[in-house]
Amino acid sequence: MIKITVPATSANLGIGYDTLGMAVSLYAHFTFDHADELVITGCPEEFQNEDNLVYQSFTQALGTWGVDPFPIALDIQTEIPVARGLGSSSTCVVAGIMGAAALTRHTVTREELVAMATAIEGHPDNVAPALLGAAVCSFTPAGELPRCLRYEVSDRLTFVTIIPPYAVHTSGARKVVPQEVPLSTAVWQMGRIAGLTRGLETGDTNLIAAANDDRLQEPYRRELIPDYDAIRRTCLEGGAKTLWISGSGSTLMAVTDDTIVAKFLQVRLREEFPSCETHILTCDNAGAQIEYL
Template identity: 85%
Template sequence: MIKITVPATSANLGIGYDTLGMAVSLYSHFTFDRADELTITGCPEEFQNEDNLVYVSFVDALAAWGVEPFPVSIDIATDVPVARGLGSSSTCVVAGIMAAAALTGHTVGREELVAIATSVEGHPDNVAPALLGGAVCSFTPEGELPRCLRYDVSDKLQFITVIPPYEVHTSEARKVVPREIPLSTAVWQMGRVAGLTRGLETGDADLIAAANDDRLQEPYRRKLIPDYDAIRETCLTGGAKTMWISGSGSTLMAVTDDTIVAKFLQVRLHEQFPACATHILSCDTAGAQIEYL
């Protein structure tokens, strides 16, 4: 029996649309064991079957290695909400692939894990930080495997995370983002991506705030989150340096380098938005972990 723990992730980090992602200290736990028939517990009944993304990823990984699928028992215990922009699907994909390797004795490096996970998920911006930890910039050269640049994130930074009680599906969020942009917008983004990653490394919250001024997706996606403006105002007037939409939403993530500000802001957010879940998170530096039970 094995247990796999996978961190949640925040993709885009405001300015890095479809390229940046960061692992955060909120986790999904998956227990696997060989069994006589497929059983899945810990999730809604409609997902307790062969279409479960954890099992689909498990089978896809076996197929990549030329191994016939076999039944397993899977138990899921997660703190990562579904369709909230915190990489819940990526935790499932990563867990399934890692379990396939562990239960077959297949030796696999993280680069191969990222490649297989990307083929299942469709893009690396969530699966890469979930596997590698830290903040990751990902891109895929034509005809090659994904390239992942990992950045350590300063432990001075804290991320106040606000999770509204409603979903924003990635498919809907992508529809509102323009397919073409002016050259001036591309130039605007490029320098700020470098500024944001540097700020994360050094813990320079003022640099992060200066860089986090997105023109590609947040101006359009914010309209899908009814509480966006009110939560943003509360965060910025409450001492946070900046805020971004986590993934495609609906989760919003504010940044501070002051632990006292983080605690008081969490209280304020809870009072003003009682229907929203709030967490003070740090960057997860380890990425997905496996334990034999």
């Protein structure tokens, strides 16, 4: 029996549309074992079958290695809500591939895992930090495997995470983003991506705030989150330096380097937005982990 733990992720980080992602300290736990028939527990009944994304990823990985699918006992215990912009699907994909490798004693590197997970998920911005930990900038050269640049995030930084009680699906969120932008917008983004990643490494919240001024996707996606303006105002008035939409939303993530500010802000958010779930998170610099039970 094996247990795989995968962190949640926050993609885009405001300015890094489809390129940046960061692992955070909210986790999904997956337990795998051999079985006589497929048994899936711990998730809603509608997902306790062969269409489960973890099992689908498990069988796709086996197929890559020329191994026939076999039944397993799979238990899923997750803290990560679905369709809230925290990489819930990526945790399933990563766990499925790692579970397949572990149960067949197939040795794979993290780089190979990223490539396989990207092939299933369709893009590396969530799966890369889920596997590698920290903040990751990913891109895929034509005809090549994904390239991942990893940035250790300062432990001074705290991410106050606000999860509204409604979903924003990625497919819908992509439709509102313009497919073409002026050259000036592209130039605006490029320097700020460098500034944001340096700020995350050094813990410089003033630099992070200055860099986090996106013109590609947040101005459009914020309209899909009814509480965006009110939550942003509360966070900035409460001492956070900046705020971004996590993935395609609806989760919002505020940044501070003061744990006391984070605690007071969490109390205020719970009072003003009682229907929202709030967490005080840090960056997970370890990435997905495997444990033999």
